[in-house]
Amino acid sequence: MPLTNPLALAVFWSAATIACYFVARQIYRRWPRWYLSPLAVTPALLLALATILHTRYGEYMRGTHWIVLMLGPATVAFAVPIYEQRKVIRRHWPVLLLGVVIGSATAMASAWAMASALGLSGALRLSLLPRSMSTPFAMSVSGDIGGSPDLTAVFVMMTGICGAALGELMLNWLPLRSTLARGALLGMGAHGAGTAKAREFGEEEGSIAGLVMVFAGLLNVLAAPILAYGLKGGF
Amino acid sequence: MMFSRKAVIRTRYAFRHSRLLQLGVLMGFWCFGQAIAETFRLPAPGGVIGLAAVLALLLARRISLSSVRLGAEMLLAEMLLFFVPSVMALLDHTEFLGVLGLKLLVVILTGTLCVMAATALTVDLCARWTMRHAAD
Numbered sequence: 315m316p317l318t319n320p321l322a323l324a325v326f327w328s329a330a331t332i333a334c335y336f337v338a339r340q341i342y343r344r345w346p347r348w349y350l351s352p353l354a355v356t357p358a359l360l361l362a363l364a365t366i367l368h369t370r371y372g373e374y375m376r377g378t379h380w381i382v383l384m385l386g387p388a389t390v391a392f393a394v395p396i397y398e399q400r401k402v403i404r405r406h407w408p409v410l411l412l413g414v415v416i417g418s419a420t421a422m423a424s425a426w427a428m429a430s431a432l433g434l435s436g437a438l439r440l441s442l443l444p445r446s447m448s449t450p451f452a453m454s455v456s457g458d459i460g461g462s463p464d465l466t467a468v469f470v471m472m473t474g475i476c477g478a479a480l481g482e483l484m485l486n487w488l489p490l491r492s493t494l495a496r497g498a499l500l501g502m503g504a505h506g507a508g509t510a511k512a513r514e515f516g517e518e519e520g521s522i523a524g525l526v527m528v529f530a531g532l533l534n535v536l537a538a539p540i541l542a543y544g545l546k547g548g549f
Numbered sequence: 550m551m552f553s554r555k556a557v558i559r560t561r562y563a564f565r566h567s568r569l570l571q572l573g574v575l576m577g578f579w580c581f582g583q584a585i586a587e588t589f590r591l592p593a594p595g596g597v598i599g600l601a602a603v604l605a606l607l608l609a610r611r612i613s614l615s616s617v618r619l620g621a622e623m624l625l626a627e628m629l630l631f632f633v634p635s636v637m638a639l640l641d642h643t644e645f646l647g648v649l650g651l652k653l654l655v656v657i658l659t660g661t662l663c664v665m666a667a668t669a670l671t672v673d674l675c676a677r678w679t680m681r682h683a684a685d
Contacts, residue, residue, distance in 0.1 A: 335630045353629050357636040364640055371641040378634040384624070385631045386579040387572070389596025391621035393603035397614065409675040417668035424660040432652045442656055446664055449635060450594040464638070468645075469657065471636045476654070477661045484665050488673075495673035503665035510628045520625075526668075528597055535592045 324377030327369075331378055334359040348479040353507050385449070385506070392528065395521030402518060403525060406494055410522070413495075414529045417502035421446035422541070440545070441465040444534060445473045448505040451531030458538040459545055470505065477504025478511040485515075497522025502530055564616045571620025578603050 338355035364374060396403065403410070422443050429439040440461035444452040449470050456466035481500045490496055496515060500508035501523030509527055513520035564570050581602065583595030591598070606612045639645065645653060 331633055332630065335627075335633060351629075353632060353636075356630075356633045357639070360633070360637060361639065364637065369640070371638055374637050374640065375634060378637075381631055382634050385628075386583070386594070386596040386599070387575040388624040388628050388631060389594070390575045390578045390582070390599035390603055391617075391624040393600045393607060394614065394618055394621035395625070396600075397604055397607045400608070406676065406679070409672055409679065412675060413668045413672040416671045417664050420667040421660060421664045424663040425656060428656040428659050432656065434652060434656070442653075442660075445657065446661070450596070454592060454594075467635055468638045468642060469653070471632065471638070472653070472657050473661055474632060475636070476658055477665070480658065480661055481665060484662070484669070488666070488669055490669055490673050492673055492676040494676045495669045498672040499665045499669035502668040503661050506628060506632060510625075513625065528600065532593060532597065538592075 320376065323373065327374055327377040328381065330363060331356070331360060331381060334363075348482050351475070351478055351511075353475050353478060353510075388506075389448075389528070392521070392524040395517065396525055399518055399521040402494070402522070409494065410498060410526055411529060413498045414502060414526055414533055417498075417526075418446070418530055418534055418537075421502075437462050438465065442469055444538075445469040446502065446505065447531045447534055448527055451535050455534050455538045455541075459542045474504050474507030478507040480504075481508055481511055493518045494522055498526045501526030505530075561616075565613075566619075568619045568623050571617050572623065573620075574617055575599075575603075575620050575624065 335352060335356045338350075338352040338359065341355060342350050342352050363369075425442040425445065426439065429435070429442050434442070437460070440459055441456055441463075443459060443461065444455040444466055446452075447455065447470070449467055452466050452470045453463035456463045478500075481504055484499060484503075485496055488499075490499070493516065497512050497519040500512040500519070502508075504511065505527050509520060509523040512523035564574075578599035579595055581595075582598030582600075585591065585598050586593060586595050603612070603617065607614060607617075644650075
C-alpha cells in the first residue's frame with residue numbers, strides 16, 4: 315500500500331531514518347570498524363529501503379528536512395567544547411589558522427588537479443573544489459565560483475564518509491605527537507563527520523576539530539569571491 | 550519578593566537539569582543567528598553566528614556552562630544522524646554508480662589524503678616548534 319499522505323510520509327521516513335541510525339550505532343558500538351561507521355551503514359540501509367519503496371530523493375527530503383536543520387543547533391553546541399578548551403585554543407590559534415590555510419589550499423588544488431587528470435571538467439570540477447568544508451559553507455562557495463551547490467552537497471557527504479574512515483587510518487600511520495594535529499587532521503579533512511570521529515579520540519581532539527571546521531568554512535567563504543575572480547581568468 | 554526569588558531558583562534548577570530546555574536554548578540561539586545573517590546579509594550560516602554569541606556569553610560569564618552543557622553534549626553525540634538525509638541525494642544521482650562515480654571517489658580519496666597529510670604535518674611541526682621555543 316503506497317503512502318500518499320505527506321504527513322504520514324514525513325513521520326514514516328523520519329522514524330525510519332532515526333531507527334536505522336540507532337541500529338547502525340549499536341552495530342558500530344559492537345564492532346567498531348571504520349567500514350561500519352553509522353555514517354555509511356545508516357544511508358546504506360535507508361537507500362535499500364527507498365529503492366524497494368520507489369521513493370525519490372525529493373519525497374524523502376520533504377519529510378526529513380528537519381533532521382538536517384538540526385545541524386544548525388549542533389553548530390551552536392560547539393561553543394561548549396570550544397569554551398572548555400579555551401586555554402589550548404588561545405595558545406595555539408595561529409598554528410591552527412596556518413593549518414587551515416594550508417589545508418584549504420591543498421583541498422582546492424588537489425581536487426582541481428585530480429579532476430583534470432581524470433577528464434572531469436566544467437561544473438562538475440568546480441563543484442568538487444569546496445568539498446572539504448561543512449555543507450552550508452561548501453554550498454555557498456560552490457554557488458559563488460560557478461559550481462552546482464546540489465552536487466557539492468553530495469561530494470561533501472562522500473568526503474565526510476571517506477574522510478572519517480581514512481582519518482582513522484592516517485592517525486595510525488602519521489607520527490603525530492600533538493592532539494592539536496590529530497584534531498586538525500580530522501576537522502580539516504572531513505568536516506563534521508571528522509569532528510564526530512575526533513570526539514571518539516578525546517574531548518580536546520573533538521573541540522579542536524570543531525574549531526578547525528568552523529575556521530575553514532569562514533576562511534573559504536571570505537576567500538570565495540577572490541577565487542571566483544581567479545577562476546574566470548581575472549588574474 | 551520571596552516568591553519571585555523562589556521562582557528564579559526553580560527555573561535555574563530546571564535549566565541545569567533538563568536536556569530538552571537546553572536544546573531549546575541552543576535552537577533559540579540558532580534562530581537568532583539565522584535572523585542576524587539574513588538581516589545583515591552575512592555569508593556565515595546562522596549556526597556559526599549562534600556559536601559566536603554563546604561563546605561570547607560564556608566568556609563574559611553572562612550564562613553558566615551548566616545551563617547549556619547537557620543539551621550541547623546531546624546534539625554533538627548524535628551529530629552523524631543529522632548528516633544522513635543529505636547522503637540520500639544519491640537516490641537522484643544514479644549516474645554516480647558507474648565509472649563516473651569511481652572517478653569521483655578517486656578524486657575525493659586522494660584529495661582528502663593530501664588535505665589531511667598537509668594540515669596535520671603543518672600543525673604538528675608548528676606546534677613542536679612553538680613548544681620548543683616556549684620551553685627555552
